Amino acid sequence: MKLSFIGAGNLAWHLAMAFENAGNFICEVYSRDEKNARRLISMLYDARLNPDLNFAESESELFVLAIPDDAIEEVTAQLVLPENALVVHTSGSKSLESLRQLMDIYSDVPVRTGVFYPLQTFSKGINPLPFETIPLCIEASDKSTEKLLIALGQELSQIVYLVNSHERKVLHIAAVFACNFTNYLFGIAKDLTDSENLEFDLLKPLIEETVQKALDARHPAEVQTGPARRGDVTTLSLHRAYLSDKPELLHLYRMLSEGIQTRR
Numbered sequence: 718m719k720l721s722f723i724g725a726g727n728l729a730w731h732l733a734m735a736f737e738n739a740g741n742f743i744c745e746v747y748s749r750d751e752k753n754a755r756r757l758i759s760m761l762y763d764a765r766l767n768p769d770l771n772f773a774e775s776e777s778e779l780f781v782l783a784i785p786d787d788a789i790e791e792v793t794a795q796l797v798l799p800e801n802a803l804v805v806h807t808s809g810s811k812s813l814e815s816l817r818q819l820m821d822i823y824s825d826v827p828v829r830t831g832v833f834y835p836l837q838t839f840s841k842g843i844n845p846l847p848f849e850t851i852p853l854c855i856e857a858s859d860k861s862t863e864k865l866l867i868a869l870g871q872e873l874s875q876i877v878y879l880v881n882s883h884e885r886k887v888l889h890i891a892a893v894f895a896c897n898f899t900n901y902l903f904g905i906a907k908d909l910t911d912s913e914n915l916e917f918d919l920l921k922p923l924i925e926e927t928v929q930k931a932l933d934a935r936h937p938a939e940v941q942t943g944p945a946r947r948g949d950v951t952t953l954s955l956h957r958a959y960l961s962d963k964p965e966l967l968h969l970y971r972m973l974s975e976g977i978q979t980r981r
């Protein structure tokens with residue numbers, strides 16, 4: 718299939734290459750900053766730069782919105798598409814209905830809409846991920862578009878699910894806890910070790926074991942350890958005293974410790 722990318726950020730970087738590796742062809746890439754579009758294009762077979770959001774002459778059938786959720790309205794308001802285009806967004810939390818409504822308002826030609834949400838974390842420039850293991854959440858405005866997106870998804874991944882907008886939002890919230898918040902906490906651990914000239918590397922076997930145990934357990938709560946889990950009151954208060962000149966960390970430490978204690 719011929720497709721175009723609107724957005725050349727973290728997700729577009731991986732998804733565009735995955736589409737091409739599966740035998741599809743990226744015709745154009747648009748990004749607000751041309752430099753970013755050109756960087757992605759340099760990784761693709763024969764894509765060209767689209768300097769603006771006018772795709773009227775494009776040969777693509779599918780247009781992938783790989784832009785921040787809050788930019789979707791602004792971009793769709795300027796997007797010019799060829800007849801019979803299919804537009805998908807890649808967001809965890811934006812509903813299909815909201816995209817459908819925007820296209821109804823802003824597009825001069827009838828377009829089909831869908832969602833193509835890969836449930837994984839992507840960072841630009843980091844080695845291509847094994848896409849076949851990434852769950853793809855698909856939703857579409859009509860049955861034939863749904864069939865097309867499922868077939869396309871199956872070219873990329875072995876795990877393709879039909880997921881409605883509500884279910885996708887819940888999966889996204891769960892993903893924010895499982896991925897974004899844990900990564901933020903890893904960052905705090907790094908800042909703490911750096912601030913005392915200690916090696917963050919010393920924590921890496923612990924991080925690996927924590928993730929592996931959580932994956933293997935029936936429920937991660939069953940393998941929870943640490944002073945809050947054990948009820949080591951003196952240690953908890955020692956830790957709070959150390960963090961007393963870092964109010965944000967102290968607040969977080971208290972909140973998470975209380976959560977662990979009340980879960981028991």
Ligand SMILES: NC(=O)c1ccc[n+]([C@@H]2O[C@H](COP(=O)([O-])OP(=O)(O)OC[C@H]3O[C@@H](n4cnc5c(N)ncnc54)[C@H](OP(=O)(O)O)[C@@H]3O)[C@@H](O)[C@H]2O)c1
Nearest residue numbers: 724725726727728748749750753783784788807808838839
């Ligand atoms: N990253 C992930 O792990 C991940 C995973 C699953 C789904 N997603 C979804 O993928 C979508 C994109 O996320 P991302 O992480 O790839 O974002 P990103 O790295 O921040 O990239 C965003 C892209 O959108 C462009 N952009 C930003 N604001 C814009 C605006 N107001 N108008 C036009 N273009 C704008 C940026 O252009 P310039 O940089 O050139 O200015 C860039 O090309 C989101 O819906 C997100 O939910 C992301």
